[in-house]
Amino acid sequence: xxxxxxxxxxxxxxxxxxxxxxxxxxxxxxxxxxxxxxxxxxxxxxxxxxxxxxxxxxxxxxxxxxxxxxxxxxxxxxxxxxxxxxxxxxxxxxxxxxxxxxxxxxxxxxxxxxxxxxxxxxxxxxxxxxxxxxxxxxxxxxxxxxxxxxxxxxxxxxxxxxxxxxxxxxxxxxxxxxxxxxxxxxxxxxxxxxxxxxxxxxxxxxxxxxxxxxxxxxxxxxxxxxxxxxxxxxxxxxxxxxxxxxxxxxxxxxxxxxxxxxxxxxxxxxxxxxxxx
Amino acid sequence: xxxxxxxxxxxxxxxxxxxxxxxxxxxxxxxxxxxxxxxxxxxxxxxxxxxxxxxxxxxxxxxxxxxxxxxxxxxxxxxxxxxxxxxxxxxxxxxxxxxxxxxxxxxxxxxxxxxxxxxxxxxxxxxxxxxxxxxxxxxxxxxxxxxxxxxxxxxxxxxxxxxxxxxxxxxxxxxxxxxxxxxxxxxxxxxxxxxxxxxxxxxxxxxxxxxxxxxxxxxxxxxxxxxxxxxxxxxxxxxxxxxxxxxxxxxxxxxxxxxxxxxxxxxxxxxxxxxxx
Numbered sequence: 001x002x003x004x005x006x007x008x009x010x011x012x013x014x015x016x017x018x019x020x021x022x023x024x025x026x027x028x029x030x031x032x033x034x035x036x037x038x039x040x041x042x043x044x045x046x047x048x049x050x051x052x053x054x055x056x057x058x059x060x061x062x063x064x065x066x067x068x069x070x071x072x073x074x075x076x077x078x079x080x081x082x083x084x085x086x087x088x089x090x091x092x093x094x095x096x097x098x099x100x101x102x103x104x105x106x107x108x109x110x111x112x113x114x115x116x117x118x119x120x121x122x123x124x125x126x127x128x129x130x131x132x133x134x135x136x137x138x139x140x141x142x143x144x145x146x147x148x149x150x151x152x153x154x155x156x157x158x159x160x161x162x163x164x165x166x167x168x169x170x171x172x173x174x175x176x177x178x179x180x181x182x183x184x185x186x187x188x189x190x191x192x193x194x195x196x197x198x199x200x201x202x203x204x205x206x207x208x209x210x211x212x213x214x215x216x217x218x219x220x221x222x223x224x225x226x227x228x229x230x231x232x233x234x235x236x237x238x239x240x241x242x243x244x245x246x247x248x249x250x251x252x253x254x255x256x257x258x259x260x261x262x263x264x265x266x267x268x269x270x271x272x273x274x275x276x277x
Numbered sequence: 278x279x280x281x282x283x284x285x286x287x288x289x290x291x292x293x294x295x296x297x298x299x300x301x302x303x304x305x306x307x308x309x310x311x312x313x314x315x316x317x318x319x320x321x322x323x324x325x326x327x328x329x330x331x332x333x334x335x336x337x338x339x340x341x342x343x344x345x346x347x348x349x350x351x352x353x354x355x356x357x358x359x360x361x362x363x364x365x366x367x368x369x370x371x372x373x374x375x376x377x378x379x380x381x382x383x384x385x386x387x388x389x390x391x392x393x394x395x396x397x398x399x400x401x402x403x404x405x406x407x408x409x410x411x412x413x414x415x416x417x418x419x420x421x422x423x424x425x426x427x428x429x430x431x432x433x434x435x436x437x438x439x440x441x442x443x444x445x446x447x448x449x450x451x452x453x454x455x456x457x458x459x460x461x462x463x464x465x466x467x468x469x470x471x472x473x474x475x476x477x478x479x480x481x482x483x484x485x486x487x488x489x490x491x492x493x494x495x496x497x498x499x500x501x502x503x504x505x506x507x508x509x510x511x512x513x514x515x516x517x518x519x520x521x522x523x524x525x526x527x528x529x530x531x532x533x534x535x536x537x538x539x540x541x542x543x544x545x546x547x548x549x550x551x552x553x554x
Binding site for chain 2: 005091113136147173203210211212213252
């Protein structure tokens with residue numbers, strides 16, 4: 001199979017066995033899908049009916065104009081993996097209580113005059129609150145975090161009242177999701193090593209959907225995999241439903257985000273649970 | 278005024294004159310907004326009514342659970358600037374025709390085994406088709422671009438039929454939008470130089486909304502400003518409506534994206550028109 005870039009000897013290739021080459025050029029191939037989830041996907045009908053539909057999760061419609069036409073590549077918004085992975089725009093408020101050790105279970109990182117979540121400890125108030133690696137913390141108890149040093153941010157958490165810490169958060173600004181579909185052999189067509197995507201299989205679902213190399217896998221179907229061993233990540237990939245949504249972060253930014261965090265701590269302490277929707 | 282990081286002498290400060298310090302800690306301050314655009318924003322009412330509203334543009338609702346409550350920070354989806362700036366998930370298809378010089382008006386860039394748009398020439402078929410700097414081209418005429426060199430991608434455009442070039446595109450994957458509101462002095466509270474955000478004003482709208490330094494401004498209210506002089510960017514900021522949506526890209530990625538493109542060409546050739554919605 002052809003990969004980009006060519007695979008060096010000894011690279012870990014969890015999906016090398018039995019790689020199938022998907023047949024269709026355009027994914028999703030609307031003619032092949034025919035009736036997808038009960039929707040008629042005849043091209044003309046799609047154009048007629050979708051042009052005025054408001055944007056829903058992972059659906060894009062571009063209406064005609066100036067000789068340019070658009071089509072919808074539908075990805076069903078009801079898929080649980082997609083929902084779990086969804087990076088929502090705007091801001092959200094989280095209210096936390098400290099645990100009996102008077103901790104919330106967060107480690108933070110200061111990047112570009114913003115404050116980001118570097119670690120969400122398993123079973124902590126932060127984990128219960130739905131906070132995730134890479135979330136940007138904009139405010140702690142009414143104070144804007146812009147320009148704060150790491151010490152200042154950790155201190156604000158430390159001195160906060162035990163029963164109520166109000167955080168204003170922006171969902172994972174440096175991450176994005178890519179939804180792919182397994183082929184008949186169960187593969188989406190990328191190769192990774194130590195969580196970092198290193199190759200794309202030619203014409204695989206990953207390639208068709210624009211997955212990129214030099215990006216770290218942060219989540220699979222919304223479940224955080226940062227710090228897990230490659231074998232553990234492979235298990236999660238294998239047991240994923242056919243529609244798989246991966247959350248990725250550029251390598252350069254990822255390396256800043258995890259600086260001064262031991263890989264052992266990332267593996268053992270990070271919340272790797274499957275999020276609720 | 279206090280900025281992060283502290284401003285060095287001689288830094289271009291387009292918004293330094295008459296900087297007002299916004300008073301409210303939490304933005305938007307729902308008590309102050311009271312009735313915003315006809316919506317009652319009483320906290321309890323918001324929580325009761327918003328918890329089941331589907332996600333619309335830039336609105337986030339987190340429902341209660343496990344002792345964690347959420348609030349909505351509404352940004353009206355009908356604002357034209359927000360619509361123009363919107364980075365849509367999923368894939369879209371664009372069909373282009375070549376112009377009389379048999380060009381489409383695109384320059385591309387290969388990054389991380391993906392193909393990205395580096396330049397959209399003003400008044401070109403690409404500009405008419407709504408393509409933008411930073412868009413990822415996934416397919417050209419049915420062929421996946423994953424792993425292509427720049428030459429291969431440009432050649433595919435060159436040999437394509439004059440009357441029909443089908444592109445599958447993902448919206449600006451390396452960019453994100455931040456929506457801010459001007460204060461009574463007309464400022465949102467950031468300082469930039471050569472298009473790069475260098476400082477945030479303490480407690481300004483930019484700081485409250487998590488704008489970051491070391492990021493380039495790609496668009497203001499959806500209008501591409503890459504390559505424009507700082508004075509031109511300042512004009513666009515000044516004439517922007519109170520609600521302003523900026524599209525930003527991390528500096529590290531931006532510098533890769535514009536490599537080998539002269540700044541003169543970026544200024545003179547790039548499509549800087551105001552996009553239709």
